[in-house]
Amino acid sequence: MEKRHNSTMYLLILFFASILIMSTSLPVSAHKVIIFAWVEGDIVFTESKFSGGREATGARVLVFDTEGKQLLEGKTDNKGEFSFKIPKLTDLRIVLDAGMGHKAEWRIPESEIKEAGGVSDKQRAGESAQPINVGLSKEEIKELIEESLDRKLRPIVRMMTESQSKGPSVTEIVGGVGYIFGLMGLAIYFRNRGKKRHEVNREN
């Protein structure tokens, strides 16, 4: 019994030592792809990353409409970025295929495209073009505001992408290990109970 105890102890020490080494010297990083897309004007920008921050370069990007018809296809550049002109005013489903079974998708609803002004501007052109006292039409003001908003919001969008692509946190890692040891406890408990019941039956 003592010996068994020892072997488990050795393994435990080995294991925790390796966690310690890993958490101090290596960047915590991982294995998942993410695609993030946003609309600016009539162009959709996408960024693809492996979680942990490494860009997914040369990966295929496919764009589908609501009926699942493929609208276009492209490849990410060496920064993991890919942009395309909105082909059609519809909900867009953007699928990233990074090969080797890595896949991710991002949806852009129709409303977001409309808000960004891409296709809808032309449709609403006839609506109200009366000048207000500055000498600019409502249209022009709208365009100006949208342009500057796009510019101002870009870093925030970027920040969101980055926070999305962060690797798992320490809490999750420690939590997962905790789960495993919890399960171990459960397994031992049930095995032990079965053994005891067996012994009791034998005594009776």
Added chain:
Amino acid sequence: MHISEGVLSAPVLITGAVLAAAGISVGLKKMDYEKIPQVAVLSSAFFVASLIHVPIGPSSVHLILNGINGLLLGWMCFPSILVALALQAILFQFGGITVLGINTMNMALPGVICYYLFSRLVNREKKLISLTAAFACGLLSVFFSGILVALSLLFTEQSFMSVAKLIVVTHLPIMIIEGIITLFCVAFLHRVKPELLGGIYGKAT
């Protein structure tokens, strides 16, 4: 090498799940009272190994540790890897619940194969044979996993050879690193706890 959700078709997923379930039941049968802590320790090692990212090559690759899992646990690496993969899917969103079966299969089967190929050799007294076998075990388990992943992608990707080649090439550094890790683990266990290597081997035959 986690396959994401929504890549594979239902027949492939179901085949993977059934095969994995078979492996798990064999593993659970073999898992007796004293083995449980060891399974748990190796399971957590597998769980955190996927966070160690190796920044070599064009893709995103990480340690797998299915070789040492298989070598020390034999069939018991099926339940061990299942638990680790399930937690990775839930906590890290690696892989996913529907692909759990096929992923378990792809990782654990090479472990079992390597167990049968190498556990005898690893137990040899001669250091050279034992350590070479350990290195080969770590290396080949990753290689077999790559082949299995390529096989499971057979029905979705264009060609088996190109996918298999891509996976094997991107995982070359991992194979070597895993080989070295397995070698050190075996060397360590030989010194401090040789019956850990021999004990399981004795039980299986």
